[in-house]
Amino acid sequence: MTLGLELRGLDKSFEPENPVLRGIDLSIRRGEFVSLVGSSGCGKSTLLRIIAGLEQADGGRVAIDGREVTYLEPKARRIAMVFQSYALYPHMTVAANIATPLIMSRLHFLARLPLLGALAPGRRQVRSTIDRAVEEVADQLEIRPLLGRKPAQLSGGQRQRVALARAMVRQPSLFLMDEPLSNLDAKLRVHMRGELTDLHRRVGATFVYVTHDQVEAMTMSDRIALMERGAILQFGTPSELYSAPANLRVAQFIGTPSINCFPAEIDSAGTVSCLGRPVSGMVTSETRQRASLAVRPESIRLSARSEDVVFGATLRRIEHHGSEYILFAEPQGRDQLVRIRVSGAALEGQPLAEGQALTIAFSAADAHLFGSDDRRMDVSLFDAPVRLQSA
Ligand SMILES: Nc1ncnc2c1ncn2[C@@H]1O[C@H](COP(=O)(O)OP(=O)(O)OP(=O)(O)O)[C@@H](O)[C@H]1O
Ligand SMILES: [Mg+2]
Incomplete structure (x- = not known):
């Protein structure tokens, strides 16, 4: 199967001793929608620029649709890039903005000149093909009535769609988008998310989408690559990242409100305890180290079952979120607020x-265990209490 995008061992530093990308490997299927997420400065834009050919890696390879492009010019890569700032030409109409990439690639220098160009052989035919292509993408993005306007006469969302149309007009097989929605207000951003997902389905091209907004990544992507300090911590579907985070930092990045982390210890027999109490039913094959037990806010309950890890706590704050509440509770003797999501x-x-007293509890089955190096640990769960087999 041909991959839409394949990255092998990409390294990049702008200053010695300060690597920005460290051995990035990524295999993206044709037609897949993949988000690169991670906090500011982790290397997302640099990686996208290397894929586009706007920046050279120090080492490693890039292949698009099975063709190595590592040393190719950006325009030879059949990609479209949409940036956060739409970079539309302010003096041109919407139609001319969308047509520009085709004019640059299909008409040679002389034929592009306004007066002399009119005499160039075949120019009229090429122009009419270009006009038709512009109208086609304008229809797809429902901006045909805007073709005669200038960018200053458009709303933020309309400008965004023009930038998309300009990217689509060359029918690229790979779309690269760097935070394309971050200039829009919250409501329009949610709307454009849906439009981008629809667009992806319609054009069937491979999309690589950079965002630092984990909700955006979770709602739009087939798979997410979560980056930190120039490396990919995990590459998987949104539900894999949510329910089986490979690393404590992935667990903390994905999900709102964020996951609760409790200090834990593992003894020489692999028994896990949390805040000094054994976590019944949980053992690991790894031994003696400090660990973290992480529990999603929706997995914390306000009533205890026999096998649960149970704390006494004080309710500090209640947030109303329509159909649900987020509670913030402080366990006795600990300077920590536990986030609890409960339905109305x-x-x-x-x-x-x-200010009232609460019992908060979770079961081992709902907890994720991470070792001292933040890596997810395999655990065995058994139903507590353990019953001994009679002879
Ligand atoms: N041309 C450059 N010269 C020197 N350092 C650079 C250059 N471009 C990026 N960097 C550095 O590389 C690191 C990664 O930058 P990059 O723009 O890829 O981050 P990012 O993940 O896109 O962040 P953000 O979410 O803020 O856009 C940063 O520390 C940045 O300062
Ligand atoms: Mg960036």
Whole structure:
């Protein structure tokens, strides 16, 4: 199977001793929508620019649709790039903005001149093909009525669509987008998310989408590559990153409100304890180290079962989120706020007040265990209490 994009061992530093990308490997299927996420400065834009050919890597290879492009010029790569700033030409109409990439690639220098060009052989035919291509993408993005306007006469979302149309007009097989929605207001951003997902389905091209917004990545992507300090911590589907994070930092990056982390210890027998109490039913094959037990806010309960890890806590704050509540509770003797997500229905007939005492609990089955190096640990879960087999 041909890959839409293949990256092998990409390294980059702008200053010696300060690597920005460290051995990036990534295999993206044709037609896949992949997001690169990670905090500011982790190397997302640099990686995208290397894929586009706007920046050279110090080492490694890039292949697009099975063709090595590592040393090719950007325009020879059949890619389209959409940036955060749409970079439209302000003096040109929308139609001329969209047509520019085709004019640059299909008409040679002389034929592009306004007066002399009119005499160039075949020019009229090429122009009419270009005009048709412009109208076609304008229809796809529903901006045909705007073709005669200048960028200053458009809303933010319309400008964004013009920038997309200009990227689409050359029918690239790979779209590279660097935070294309971050200049839009919150409501329009949500709307454009849906439009981009629809567009991806319609054109069937490979999309690589950079964002630092994990919600954007979770809602739009087939797979997400989560980056930190120039390396990929995990590459997987949104649900893999959410329910089986490979690393504590992935667990903390994905999900709002963010996952709860409790200090834990593993003894020489592989028994896990959390805040001084054994976590019943959980053992690991690894031994003696400090660890972290991480539990999603929706997995914390306000009533305990026999096998649960249980804390006494004080309710510090209640946030209303429509159909659900986020509670912030402080476990006794700990300077930490535990985030708990509960549905409004679950709280019916059980009024809560800030300052009141709570029992908070979770079961081993809902907890993720990470070792001292932040790596996810395999655990065995058994139903507690363990019953001995009678002879
Ligand atoms: N041309 C350059 N010269 C020197 N350093 C650079 C250059 N471009 C990027 N860097 C550095 O490389 C690192 C990664 O930058 P990059 O722009 O790839 O981050 P990013 O993940 O896109 O961040 P953001 O989310 O803020 O856009 C940063 O520390 C940045 O300062
Ligand atoms: Mg960036």
